[in-house]
Amino acid sequence: MQERTGLITMKGNPLTLVGPEITTGSPAPDFRTVDTDLNPLTLQDLEHKVLIISSVPSLDTDVCDMETRRFNTEAANLSQDIKIVTVSMDLPFAQKRWCGAAGVDQVLTVSDHREASFGQNYGVLIKELRLLARAVFVLDQSRTVRYVQLVSEVTEEPDYGPILDAAKSLV
Template identity: 65%
Template sequence: MNERTGVITFQGNPLTLLGEELKVGAKAPAFSVVDNGLAPKTLADFSGKVLIISAVPSLDTPVCDMETRRFNNEAAKLGADIKILTLSMDLPFAQARWCGAAGVEAVQTLSDYMSSSFGEAYGVLIKELRLLSRAVFVVDKAGVVQYVQYVNEITEEPDYDSALEAARKLV
């Protein structure tokens, strides 16, 4: 597995990402994760939609909480052609509890805890922590990556406006 250093930090300390760096124009890699009810979900389950895929370390941390709430608020304005997914290594039960407590219904949370297939395929699995690094990907209806942001310092929020604008241009 490819290891990438010098890409991200956590509170200024460098970490190692596993997997290939995704680039705009690449075919979105397949992945296999589970939803809050432990049902398997794959990239193919969302075909025909523009996807904003938000990878976060853990919903139970302040920045991930803020980010997912922000995307949940934005989702209502985007229309039916755009789906926002938030992926983390949190257990599905913890994701469901967090969504209920936060009132998050427009964003679908998915867990990569079983096989880390998303983390490895999208190059966001943190070797030292076995968590996902903060990143945002926008995938068009044909399954092509149209926007990528690997957030350099994982305690910082992503560029919401650029990701949302990239998604809106695809519908």
């Protein structure tokens, strides 16, 4: 599996990403994750809507918490043709508990803990930590990647404006 360096840091310390670089215009790779009820979920299982897929290290950290809550709030202002998915290595039980406690009900949370399939296929698996890098992918209805944002410092939030604009432009 390909390893890439020099792209992200955590608190200034460089980290290694495992997997290919996903670029705008490329077909979105499939993945195998599980939802909060332990049901398998792949890209093909998701409705053919515009997807905002946000990968985060752990919902139990401040920045991931803020990011996922922000996407949950933003979902209310988006077309019904846009779906937001958050992927992390958190166990499905922890994701379900966190969503309930945080009132997150507009974002689908899925766990990559079993196979790291999303992390490896989208090039956001952090080798040193076996966590996912902070990144956002916008896919159109035909599953083509239309926007990618890899956050270079894992402890910082993404720039929401261009993500939301990219998704809105596709409906």
